Amino acid sequence: MRAPILGVMACLALVHTxxxxxxxxxxxxxxxxxxxxxATNILKLALEEKGYQVKTIPLAAAAMWQAVATGDADASVAAWLPVTQGAYYEKLKNRIDLIGPNVTGARIGWAVPAYSSLNSIEDLATKASEVDGKVVGIDPGAGVMKSSEAAIKAYGLKVKLLDGSDATMTSALKDAVRQKKDVVVTAWTPHWMFARYDLKYLADPKKSFGEAESVNTLARKGLKADMPEVYGILEKFKLTIQDEEAVMAENEEKGAKPEETAAKWIARNRATVDGWLK
Structure with missing residues (x-):
C-alpha cells in the first residue's frame, strides 16, 4: 500500500504548486x-526581491483604474489626485482601495523656459503671438489637457491647444530651448524635463489647474487579505520628486532601459528599499 500512498502525495504536491x-x-x-x-519598475524589482512574479501592465489612465476596480490588476502606483485623475476616482472609489500618496508635491500646469518673459497664464492674453498662439499639449483626454481647455476659457485666451503626446510635447520644448525661442507646454511634476531644462510654471491665479497634487497607490479590493505582505510593501512605498526626475532623465538617454535604471536607483537607495520590504 505504501507505493500508492506516495503516488497520491506526489499528485497532491503537483496540485498545490x-x-x-x-x-x-x-x-x-x-x-x-x-x-x-x-515608479512601477522600482516597485517591480523590490517585489521580485521578496520572491514575487511581477507582471506590469501598461494601460490608458481610464483602463488602469478600471483594471484595479475589476481585479484584473492587483495594484497601481500611478494615480494622480485630486485633479488629474479625479473623475476616475469619483466613479470607482467604492470599488478600489486607495492606499494613499507615494509621491507628494506633484502638480500640473503650463510651463515655459526660464528665460521666457511670460510669468502668468494671464500674460498670454496680450502676448500669445510670442508663442505663435499655441500651447503644445499631449494626448487628448488627459487630465492636464482638460484643465488646459478650462484655462483657455477661464482666461479668455486666443490660443490653440495642440494635441500630441509626451514625446511630441518634449520634442517641441527641446527645439525651442535649442533655438532660444519661447514656447508654452502642458507640464506636470515629476517629469524628466524639469531635470533636463531650466523651466518655470506659469502662475495660475484662477486655479484652473488646481492645487498641488499627489501620485497615489491603488489596490484591488481584497488584496490586503489575500496578499498582506504585498499590501504592506505598497503602504510603505514612497519616492521623492527628485528621485523620480533623476531616473526619468536617465531613461531618456540613448539605449537606456527602465528596469536597469530602476536597479541602479535601488542600489543607491538600499536602506530605503529595505525599509519597504521589512
Whole structure:
C-alpha cells in the first residue's frame, strides 16, 4: 500500500504548486507616463526581491483604474489626485482601495523656459503671438489637457491647444530651448524635463489647474487579505520628486532601459528599499 500512498502525495504536491505560484504573482497596472514607468519598475524589482512574479501592465489612465476596480490588476502606483485623475476616482472609489500618496508635491500646469518673459497664464492674453498662439499639449483626454481647455476659457485666451503626446510635447520644448525661442507646454511634476531644462510654471491665479497634487497607490479590493505582505510593501512605498526626475532623465538617454535604471536607483537607495520590504 505504501507505493500508492506516495503516488497520491506526489499528485497532491503537483496540485498545490500552481496555487502557490499564483499566490506569488502580482499584476501592476500603470500609465506609460515617464514618472509611472520609473515608479512601477522600482516597485517591480523590490517585489521580485521578496520572491514575487511581477507582471506590469501598461494601460490608458481610464483602463488602469478600471483594471484595479475589476481585479484584473492587483495594484497601481500611478494615480494622480485630486485633479488629474479625479473623475476616475469619483466613479470607482467604492470599488478600489486607495492606499494613499507615494509621491507628494506633484502638480500640473503650463510651463515655459526660464528665460521666457511670460510669468502668468494671464500674460498670454496680450502676448500669445510670442508663442505663435499655441500651447503644445499631449494626448487628448488627459487630465492636464482638460484643465488646459478650462484655462483657455477661464482666461479668455486666443490660443490653440495642440494635441500630441509626451514625446511630441518634449520634442517641441527641446527645439525651442535649442533655438532660444519661447514656447508654452502642458507640464506636470515629476517629469524628466524639469531635470533636463531650466523651466518655470506659469502662475495660475484662477486655479484652473488646481492645487498641488499627489501620485497615489491603488489596490484591488481584497488584496490586503489575500496578499498582506504585498499590501504592506505598497503602504510603505514612497519616492521623492527628485528621485523620480533623476531616473526619468536617465531613461531618456540613448539605449537606456527602465528596469536597469530602476536597479541602479535601488542600489543607491538600499536602506530605503529595505525599509519597504521589512
Amino acid at each position: 500552481p496555487a502557490e505560484a499564483a499566490g506569488k504573482q502580482v499584476r501592476i497596472a500603470y500609465v506609460e507616463w515617464a514618472d509611472a514607468v520609473v
